[in-house]
Amino acid sequence: MQTVQEIKQLAMDQIRQGGADAVTLSGIVREMSMSPAALYRYFANRDALLADLVFDAYNELADWLTGLELGAGSAVKNLDAVLRGTRRWALEHPNAYRLIFQTTIGSGEEFAADRLIPAASRSMAVIIDALAAVTGQQEATLVDNRQRAEVSVSEALRTWGDRSGLSEFSTGVLALALLTWTRLHGIISLELGGHLTATGIGANTLFDLEVQAIHSQAASLPPATKHLSH
């Protein structure tokens, strides 16, 4: 079990330096003074090792988000911290981020369902909590538009929410949480790929704009009835 940890540790080092492509079993065993074949006692093949690393990385993100120091400031500040924290983690661990969100490594049917989805839900829960705490702090200018959409998607959201232990949140919060999640990753992934440099406007300021839009949309939601604790 300790050997497994050492293998993963070395593989993660390779990822940090050169991304998933840079992971080579030869390099790992060279570092461990082991014969190449020995590695197959611990992982079925290279892909299995990478899948494990995807799982670990996903959980590290979730841990980081869960461990954010919240509660001290206002709900608005907390939401800000969560949004910016997600981006910060990605910028500090670009190759780990790419491993999770820009590869198809862990996409195997049952692997994803059993291991990846829980990790994803943990991250999402942090965002949902932060969003719900901000709702209803401003008159609901956007509600009209959104409610029209909710009619068609409310069932799906309700199903997802109930199945994920999120029954206490309105479909409006759930919908905005999903959009927040995709918007975050939109900026982050383009930023990491260098696709925003052409615009001259830095990713920083663009991110500020998006954060502001999310705040504004959250504030215009009807107030959350429960779970306003933090």
Place this chain on the structure above:
Amino acid sequence: MQTVQEIKQLAMDQIRQGGADAVTLSGIVREMSMSPAALYRYFANRDALLADLVFDAYNELADWLTGLELGAGSAVKNLDAVLRGTRRWALEHPNAYRLIFQTTIGSGEEFAADRLIPAASRSMAVIIDALAAVTGQQEATLVDNRQRAEVSVSEALRTWGDRSGLSEFSTGVLALALLTWTRLHGIISLELGGHLTATGIGANTLFDLEVQAIHSQAASLPPATKHLSH
């Protein structure tokens, strides 16, 4: 030159089937009944070939967007067509999309500036046009919030706009265009990675929600003064 085309053609076939990782020079020359070394007459190495393919793929997306049949319907319908068209292209060419937006292949300093940025600008221009045509169709509920942000970022946007031949657009339109771009890719990249399946709510409906939010934000912008042609 025709040989170059054949090489790229075969490489693109490999990408379509298995992504960038599946591109192997051996496989290409095998298909062409050539010796492996001959390939280096046409490309410096494997990365140079891939960089060329990134460039081609990016331009194909731009061509596709530019070639969309617009103008027949209303401005709102046109914006819809552009947004949904982007996603459709990605879903129909998932591996080409990943090649562009989820690899760091063409990130070489001068290569990106000289070849990739023009292609990116072409795609972006389509979106900006469609957005500008929709502005001012509703009272400006969101302007207050955005204008506060514009103060801090307006210079950057102005610089970018002027340098890219987009002087006629307001910074509001430019900002929303950038956010639209990142939001599109946020949903698309998570969808392609299978990261939205956990939510139960389909990517389709989530995309609808985002499109609606973009429409709504565009409508609340001050009317565009020029370039209202289509």
Place this chain on the structure above:
DNA sequence: TCACTAATGTTAAGACCACTAACTTAGCGA
């Protein structure tokens, strides 16, 4: 016509890489 050149190949080889089969070795429980 003839030598020179450029384009376009080739063969051969080096240095990696993932992975497999077969064998060894050490420890441990019955």
Place this chain on the structure above:
DNA sequence: TCGCTAAGTTAGTGGTCTTAACATTAGTGA
């Protein structure tokens, strides 16, 4: 002591990119 299992080994197969040196061909200027 016997047999089982965990954790290694060596040796080898077949795949990969890439380079160096050599071969062929077509065209071109003198």
